[in-house]
Amino acid sequence: MYRYLLSYLIIFLIPYLTISIVFYQMSVQSLREEIVQSNTEKIEQVMDFSDSRMQELENIATRISLDHRLTPYMISHPYYSKEAIEELKSYKVNSSFIDGLYLYYHEGDQVYSPRGSSSMNTLVNLVYEIKEDEIAKFKTDMETVTEATVHPVSLISDNNEQNHIISYLYPIPTNNTFAIGTLAFLVKESTLKKLTQNVLGEFKGNMYIFNEDNELLASSSTGEKLGAEKVQKLAKGETGVLDKTINKENYSLVTVRSEISDWTFVTAMPTAQFYGKMDSLKLTIIIILSIIALIGILTTVFMSFRQYKPIQSLAQSLLTKSKENLHRKEHKDELKSIQEAIELMHEDSEQLHKKMKVHQPLIKDQLLSLLLKGDIKRKTEINDLLVDLEISFNGDSFFIVLVSFKDRIMEHESLQSREKVLELLTTISYEDCVGYGVELIHDNAVAIIVNINENDKDVNEIQLDFVKELRKKLKEYCKEMPTVGIGKIYEGLDWINRSFIEASASIEYNLLNNNESAIYFENITTAEGNPFWYPAEDQAKFIQSLKQGDKIVARETLKNIITNVKEQDASLYMLRCMCFDIINTVLKNTLELGISFSVEQIQSLTEFKTLENLEEILNKLIVDICDEVEERKESHNNLLRDNILNYIHKNYKSHELSLEFTAESFQLSASYLSRFVKEQTGKTFTQFVWQLRNEEFKRQLKETDKPIKKIVLDIGYVDVANFTRKFKKEEGVTPGQYRNHH
Known part of the structure; x- marks a missing residue:
């Protein structure tokens, strides 16, 4: 009884615990992935927008570089300079992202913009009021830039807050090591900040944008501010979600890096806030699963007591009808007694039926052979087999x-x-x-x-x-x-x-x-x-x-x-x-x-x-003679089996190998050979040959550099496309994928 109860509990608990653990993990993991995906998508939107703007600026730089109206001669000419300024104005109108557009040619002091021309000093001191310690670097970049670069430039501010402008510098002509000038796009930091406002939403956290040199381009924050230098080191690492302790508080950082601009976008939020929804979900799931477990255990105990009674009655009924089982009652419980009684009644029948389902044609021949030999021990089972095999004997x-x-x-x-x-x-x-x-x-x-x-x-x-x-x-x-x-x-x-x-x-x-x-x-x-x-x-x-x-x-x-x-x-x-x-x-x-x-x-x-x-005396000799004849028949079968299997192993790569060709080689009928191979290997002739060819094909894929087509032809196939389809169906991958994987 206790074993029966325990079995019911195990039957309940194994699937329950498995499903519960899987459900719990999948639900939590699904929500976790959703949270990560949601935050990642927000950052990616900012990244995609900035990438598109960068692409836009690059296109403008390329067009300006190729525009004959903006050459050094044309732009400095007294008459054509007005037309050049108008042209710059039209280029700036094409992009609402930039605050200023400036064209500068080396060995000159004039900087050209949609508003006209001015000196470099006017640009850095009056127009944008760049900090004195960064003016020299800005001028140097304007003189020496050979590839597109992005850098933050600090501006003079009345208050203590940092004020930046982002400089996008492109050599003229673009993508040329021998540049004759520089095109500068200047973007206010506030423009980038506007892109980050929707990322944090209602959460308290920080958002950072770093360039390819890991310089801070823009940042925004709600709640407690984190020093950019603390996040700056982490921005160099791998992308994805990372949990770190900053200022003795756990933060979850989501990092995305652009493949186009190589910028890094980072959000840092308190972990408790980041996974807040997940904690409430965990509690809800645990409560629900606990209630289900309690109901399930109570039901299991009730059902086990109820279902035990008919089993006990059945066991007693079987035991009273079998002296052998009555003797066993002292040693075994009811379930084992019932099991043994059923096994004794149906063991031989079940074996015959299982064999017949798998090898019905072979069973038919074996049954007819048994009838020819007179080897009939159980007439009832023989008659049942005759019916199952659709052999109809209506007369005696x-x-x-x-x-x-x-x-x-x-x-x-x-x-x-x-x-x-x-x-x-x-x-x-x-x-x-x-x-x-x-x-x-x-x-x-x-x-x-x-x-x-x-x-x-x-x-x-x-x-x-x-x-x-x-x-x-x-x-x-x-x-x-x-x-x-x-x-x-x-x-x-x-x-x-x-x-x-x-x-x-x-x-x-x-x-x-x-x-x-x-x-x-x-x-x-x-x-x-x-x-x-x-x-x-x-x-x-x-x-x-x-x-x-x-x-x-x-x-x-x-x-x-x-x-x-x-x-x-x-x-x-x-x-x-x-x-x-x-x-x-x-x-x-x-x-x-x-x-x-x-x-x-x-x-x-x-x-x-x-x-x-x-x-x-003769009866004793008859037994010896008949036993010897049976042994020789069995030996002949074994020899025939070895010869046929060796022949297939030796010739499976041949294009001519077939069931009929092999049968002719051994002077057998194709039907007999088909049944014989099925009996000895458990596979049909075609399946057995396919297995040998497939194993050799996979071996050559892994161990040689031969082309796939040549390997297919080597193992006995002519139709490469048909073989490839069959291989993919069997292995789940194409031959090329299999070779790459191994």
């Missing part, structure tokens, strides 16, 4: 038709035709029969499990009609008619493997006797004139069961042979000869399979005392 009568291509596939065209045959034989129906084919790669054949619907017609006639129709279709698709063997008709899924062994025996009999027509197992009879011998059909069935590794049919057929020998009215010597013939049959076929026996095993065979003793 079954027989096997084995279509063998052995020694008949010689050319490329034959392989292509066999693909069509395999597609035909996957599902084939005729009147009262429906058959489902499965490819037997080891035998180079296709086995068709044929089900006969229940009706009043004779099953043998139905079988004959089905085989005739099948052979008719095979003639249409095959250049060379494959060998067809037909097993007996049996009732029930359990007996399908008997019919399969019989069909295999019919194929071998057909090949040995060079018979081109289909042969039924019933037609294999004893030789004429041999009244004292066991039936040849039992011998053929026994041999095939050994070759197929089917212990059940082999033991069953051996029992029939021994019983037949017992019933023979023959002499002791004749019976012994028949027994040695059985022994010879076993030894001869095991030698054909490449299986050898020890001297002790052969000795025990020849020294049998009774027929029962011989049957017992």
Whole structure:
């Protein structure tokens, strides 16, 4: 109960805490970003305006530099000077930002403005009253400037307050190291201050504008003033938001730097005021989350007590119906008891269903192969799988038709035709029969499990009609008619493997006797004139069961042979000869399979005392022979897997590599190879090849300087654009972006 309660609390608390933390962080961070963004945007507006004005002044300077009416000759000429002054006046009118516009040519003392000409001393002493200690620097700048510069210039003031004017100096001509003059734009500090008034708004703080040399151009403040020199050092640092302690008080500084003018714009506000809205939001969120937590915990406790009762009842019900679970009750709680009971009931079924969803075509072939082997342990689950795989067995009568291509596939065209045959034989129906084919790669054949619907017609006639129709279709698709063997008709899924062994025996009999027509197992009879011998059909069935590794049919057929020998009215010597013939049959076929026996095993065979003793010895050998056959089939599968995967690894860069080309190389059908690769790698053939090519492509991107197009061609692709689209879809970036990132 306490574990159950604890689990409910954990289920509630994990998402609650996760969502709460994420929500809290996102809300606070969102508001923080909004505050920063809002303040940054205000400063950027000032920056954009000043940048546009600077650009405007630069354009005016360029136009003046190129204006033939403002050359040294024209502007100093007695007649044309009036026209030049008018021209300067028109340039000043174009900009409301500047307070004064002055044109000065080196080696002269005259400064020209829209109001006329005056001496340099008049400009610095009377017009603007520049402080005496800065006059020399101003004049020097006017004489020597070679590039656009901006500097603050201190003016004489009646009170103690600092008064500045901003000088924008441009060489004439602009962007030329050999300047012949200087164009000066003078802007009052108050003009820049007006730009900063809306930045602070209702907040108390300070706003500063520094030029590229970190000189203060303009400043404004509301509330406590900060010394410009304290902020001046911080203005040299990185842009963004910075929290600093100034005058023992926490301030938040927002710094923006213009990429055009290289000016720095800084606002400094008390941190408590800067993030004031954020503190109130934090308190509100904490209160709301606390209320939700309280309600959630109370609900969790209530629901856990309520939901525990039916679980306890269910556990008791399951325990009373299972002696095994009753025994476990002493060691495990109700939840584990229920879990184990459900797992025991559905474990095998769930595994089969999961495999079938992923590998449905492969499961279908495996299921049909199990039916051929007679490996049926749970009939109910087999029937459910048949329904899920859309295999419809409406009757109880079954027989096997084995279509063998052995020694008949010689050319490329034959392989292509066999693909069509395999597609035909996957599902084939005729009147009262429906058959489902499965490819037997080891035998180079296709086995068709044929089900006969229940009706009043004779099953043998139905079988004959089905085989005739099948052979008719095979003639249409095959250049060379494959060998067809037909097993007996049996009732029930359990007996399908008997019919399969019989069909295999019919194929071998057909090949040995060079018979081109289909042969039924019933037609294999004893030789004429041999009244004292066991039936040849039992011998053929026994041999095939050994070759197929089917212990059940082999033991069953051996029992029939021994019983037949017992019933023979023959002499002791004749019976012994028949027994040695059985022994010879076993030894001869095991030698054909490449299986050898020890001297002790052969000795025990020849020294049998009774027929029962011989049957017992042979049954032990049958187990060894069938186990060896199964191991060899598995070994063959492993070898085939290794060869196919090695082949793909070796040739995945080839443009010719394809499913069909690979299947032809290994003398397999494309459908079988596709299923085989899916079974061994968990991926389709195309997905597996793409994975190899993609890994090699990424490796070359990281480790080589080859062009992307060449790498694409190297790994087996011709269409570079198509590969690039697929790569971006898989990796989320283009090949070029991937290379840059790595």
